[in-house]
Amino acid sequence: MVFESLSEKLQNALGKLRSKGKLSEKDLDLAMREVRLALLEADVNFKVVKDFIKTVKERAVGTEVMESLTPGQQVIKIVNDELTKLMGDKEAKLEFASSPPTVILMCGLQGAGKTTTTGKLANNLKKQNKRPLLVACDIYRPAAIKQLEVVGEKVGVPVFSMGDKHNPVDIAKASLEHGKKHGNDVILIDTAGRLHIDEELMDEIKNIYDAVNPKEVLLVLDAMTGQDAVNVAESFNAKLGITGVILTKLDGDARGGAALSLRAVTNKPIKFVGMGEKLDQLEPFHPERMASRILGMGDVLSLIEKAQSSIDEKKALELEKKIRTAQFTFDDFLDQLEQMKNMGPLDQILGMMPGVNAKALKGLDVNDKDIGRIEAIIKSMTKKERENPDVIDSSRRKRIALGSGTNVQDVNRLLKQFKETKKMMKKFTGMEKTMKKKGKFGFPFF
Known part of the structure; x- marks a missing residue:
C-alpha cells in the first residue's frame, strides 16, 4: 500500500496527541521526535525533515494551538498543511503549447518504466480528447x-x-513534421534510458531537446529508489531543466522518501504517479489528497472520481430501482463486482476511505482472488439459478462447485450472504416507505 510504513508511524505519533485536553511543549517535543524518526526512516532528505519539523513546531507552539479546545487536532491539521506544502500544495497540470503540437520529452534512468509510462500518459491524454503521437527514439x-x-x-x-x-535527434525532428501532417496535437518522445553520469548519452538528450524545443520535459523516476531518485532528478534538471516528474511504482512504495523530498530539493513538481502495471493506472498527483491519505484521513475526492469513471450511471439507476422492488439478482451482483474491479485494486480503494489506515488493512486479505472465486461460482450457475437462487438444491450446489473449481461450502457461504443482503435491502425499502408515510423522505440514516 502507498506509504504504508510512514503512514502507520505518523498516525501512531500524532494519535497520542488527539485525545489530550491540554498540550504541553513536552508533549509536542515527544510527538515531533517520533515524526522526525518516521520521516528519516522513510528515506526523506535530512534537510527537508529538519525544516519540516522546525516549521511545524513554530506553528504549533502558538497560542492558537496551545489554548485551543482541541490542541491535538490543531497539531494534526498543521502537519497535514505542511505535508501538503512539502509535496507542492496543488496539482501541477501539463502545459500545452498555444499552437499545436505540444512536444513532451520523456527521460529517465534505465528500468524506471519510461516506455510503459509514456504509453500510459498517451492513454491519459487520449481520454482528454487529445490526439497524441508516440515517438520511438x-x-x-x-x-x-x-x-x-x-x-x-x-x-x-x-x-x-x-x-x-x-x-535519435533526426528521428525526433522528423516526428514533428509527421505529427503536423497527421493532425497530432501532442508528441510524446520516448528516449533511451541513460545514467545521469553518462556524459555522452546526456549530451545526446540535450541535442534532442535543442532540436525539438519541448514544452514539457518529464523525468520518469522509480519511487522505490527513495533518496537516490532525488539525486537523479537534480542531475537531469541541471542538464535539461525538467518541468516535472512522473513517479512510477508508487503503489509499491511503503516508505515515500522520493515523493516527500523531490519538490523541496529540486523545486520541480510531481505531475503524475504510476499506481499499478495496467495502462490506465497513471494518475495526476494531488499533494493535498496524498497528505490526507498519509495521515489516515482518506481521499474521498479521488474515490469519487474513480467511481464516476468506472461506474455506469444508467446501470446504477437501474440497480437502485431493482433494490427498491426487491428484484436484485445474482446477475446484478456480478455486474457490480465487475464495475468495482474497474476502480482498481481493493487495498487502494479501501486506503482512500477516511479512518482506514495501513495497519487496519494489514490484517485484511484484500486480494482479487476472493472476487474471482465469487465470479466463478456465479458464472457456473444457470440463468434460472441466478434469477431465483431458491431453486439451488444440494445436487445443483455440487454441480456449481465443480464447475467453478470451488467447494460446496464456498457455494453455501455465497448463497447465505446473498440471501442476507436481499433481506437487508428489503428492510431498508420497507423503512423508506414508512418514513415517506410520516412525511419524511429517504432512508433514516441519509
Missing part, C-alpha cells in the same frame, strides 16, 4: 521500439518510428 535497447509499438497498439495511439539505424 530509443535505438539502443533491444526491442525498445517494438515495446513502444505494442503499448501504442494497446492504447490505440499511433507510433512514429524510423528503426534503430537513424540518429
Whole structure:
C-alpha cells in the first residue's frame, strides 16, 4: 500500500496527541521526535525533515494551538498543511503549447518504466480528447521500439518510428513534421534510458531537446529508489531543466522518501504517479489528497472520481430501482463486482476511505482472488439459478462447485450472504416507505 510504513508511524505519533485536553511543549517535543524518526526512516532528505519539523513546531507552539479546545487536532491539521506544502500544495497540470503540437520529452534512468509510462500518459491524454503521437527514439535497447509499438497498439495511439539505424535527434525532428501532417496535437518522445553520469548519452538528450524545443520535459523516476531518485532528478534538471516528474511504482512504495523530498530539493513538481502495471493506472498527483491519505484521513475526492469513471450511471439507476422492488439478482451482483474491479485494486480503494489506515488493512486479505472465486461460482450457475437462487438444491450446489473449481461450502457461504443482503435491502425499502408515510423522505440514516 502507498506509504504504508510512514503512514502507520505518523498516525501512531500524532494519535497520542488527539485525545489530550491540554498540550504541553513536552508533549509536542515527544510527538515531533517520533515524526522526525518516521520521516528519516522513510528515506526523506535530512534537510527537508529538519525544516519540516522546525516549521511545524513554530506553528504549533502558538497560542492558537496551545489554548485551543482541541490542541491535538490543531497539531494534526498543521502537519497535514505542511505535508501538503512539502509535496507542492496543488496539482501541477501539463502545459500545452498555444499552437499545436505540444512536444513532451520523456527521460529517465534505465528500468524506471519510461516506455510503459509514456504509453500510459498517451492513454491519459487520449481520454482528454487529445490526439497524441508516440515517438520511438530509443535505438539502443533491444526491442525498445517494438515495446513502444505494442503499448501504442494497446492504447490505440499511433507510433512514429524510423528503426534503430537513424540518429535519435533526426528521428525526433522528423516526428514533428509527421505529427503536423497527421493532425497530432501532442508528441510524446520516448528516449533511451541513460545514467545521469553518462556524459555522452546526456549530451545526446540535450541535442534532442535543442532540436525539438519541448514544452514539457518529464523525468520518469522509480519511487522505490527513495533518496537516490532525488539525486537523479537534480542531475537531469541541471542538464535539461525538467518541468516535472512522473513517479512510477508508487503503489509499491511503503516508505515515500522520493515523493516527500523531490519538490523541496529540486523545486520541480510531481505531475503524475504510476499506481499499478495496467495502462490506465497513471494518475495526476494531488499533494493535498496524498497528505490526507498519509495521515489516515482518506481521499474521498479521488474515490469519487474513480467511481464516476468506472461506474455506469444508467446501470446504477437501474440497480437502485431493482433494490427498491426487491428484484436484485445474482446477475446484478456480478455486474457490480465487475464495475468495482474497474476502480482498481481493493487495498487502494479501501486506503482512500477516511479512518482506514495501513495497519487496519494489514490484517485484511484484500486480494482479487476472493472476487474471482465469487465470479466463478456465479458464472457456473444457470440463468434460472441466478434469477431465483431458491431453486439451488444440494445436487445443483455440487454441480456449481465443480464447475467453478470451488467447494460446496464456498457455494453455501455465497448463497447465505446473498440471501442476507436481499433481506437487508428489503428492510431498508420497507423503512423508506414508512418514513415517506410520516412525511419524511429517504432512508433514516441519509
